[in-house]
Amino acid sequence: MRVGFVGAGRMGSPMVERLVGAGHDVVVLGRTDEKRSAAVRLGAHAVRDIAGVADGADAVVVCVFTDSQVAELCLDGELVAGMSPGAALVLHTTGSPATARSIATRFAHVDVVDAPLSGGPHDIAAGHVTVFAGGSDDAMTRVAPLLGAYADPIVHAGATGAGQLVKLVNNTVFAAQIGLVAEGVRLGNRLGVEEGRLLQALTHGSAQSRVLSLIAAAGSADAFIAGVGEFLGKDVAVVRATVAELGGDLGGLDALVDAGVRA
Template identity: 75%
Template sequence: MDVGFVGAGRMGAPMISRLVAAGHSVRAVGRTDEKRAAAAQLGATPVSEIAEAVTGADAVIVCVFTDDQVRELCLDGPLVEAMAPGAALVLHTTGSPRTAQAIAARFGHVDVVDAPVSGGPHDIAAGSVTLFVGGSDDAVARLTPLLGAYADPVLHAGETGAGQLVKLVNNTLFAAQIGLVAEGTRLGTRFGISEGPLLNALTHGSAQSRVLSMIASAGSADAFIAAVGEFIGKDVAVVRKTVAELGGDLGPLDAVVRAGAPS
């Protein structure tokens, strides 16, 4: 496929590398000479303007940091207007489902697919990052081989916006589990148990979970929260905003989410 790519950063760079290795032609936007040189090193064709990347592309992949940036690019900017009829827009940024839905409602000439990522750059480089995908059956079926260059599994959750909703629930539970482990270690240390041995012991008991193993590997709950805080904090902020927009709340999850992703 001919792919336009916007957001060749920490997560986007390994995606580009995998796409090129799979035989796709990638035009990546770089605003500076340094960023264009980095895109060229990944095997992409570097371009300086968004229109150069997206015009004539079969698919355009957007992998920027925030939902506001997606809205600026796709609703306020010329990105989607410049895309060819029948092309697909893939949104990897975690954000509000309403953003993807608003883009789809405004621009009927493209297929909008929200595909937030669960995992990190190392998972992308290994071709094993998880994607929660929202979009039409036809669009998702057409894009799955492309996304499969760096993602496995590619999980179709429903219509446009459904991928974001699944990711937001996932991240809420992730933050809540971090909070539970943090509170558990505070309980243990309050009674004189060192956090390192406590975490190691818990990974061998019925309390074991993927999150617990990650925290144990970091050495402490505080160290793990410091490492992921920027990213999980951003996502939890999106969760709170989206839940409020939909007329709900986090209920009992709220307290443990605050412990796992302090604002």
């Protein structure tokens, strides 16, 4: 496949490398000489402008940091308008399902797949980052060779926008679990139990979870929250905004989510 790529940064660079390694012809947007050189070192072609990314691409991957950047590129900019009829737009940025749906509604000539990630650069490099995807069955079939270069599992959650909804719920629960462990650590402190020993002990009991193991490996709840807070806080803000638009709230998860994203 000929793949256009926007956002070859911390998460995007290992994707580009995996795509090139899988035999795809990858064209990366590079705004500076340094970024273009980095793309070439990964085995991709580098272009200076959006038109070069979209031109002749079977699919375009967007892996920028925020939902507003996705909207700027895809709704306000010329990226999607310049894509070929029948091409697929893959959105890896965690954001609002409304953004993905708006792009799909405005640009009927392109199949939009919202595909937020669960995992980090090391998971992408190893080829087993999780993708929650929303899109038509046909679009999912066509982008499977692309996503399969770096993602496993690829979970088809439903129509366009469904991938974002699942990812937002996932991150809400993740933040709440962090908050729950943090509250447990505070209880331990009040009882006079040293945090490191407490965390290691709990990993062997019925309180064990993936989140608890990650926090224990970091050495403390505060250290773990400091490491993930920026990214998780962004996603939780999107969750709150999305739920508010629907007239709801996070209910009993709310206080735990606050504890989980507080550095």
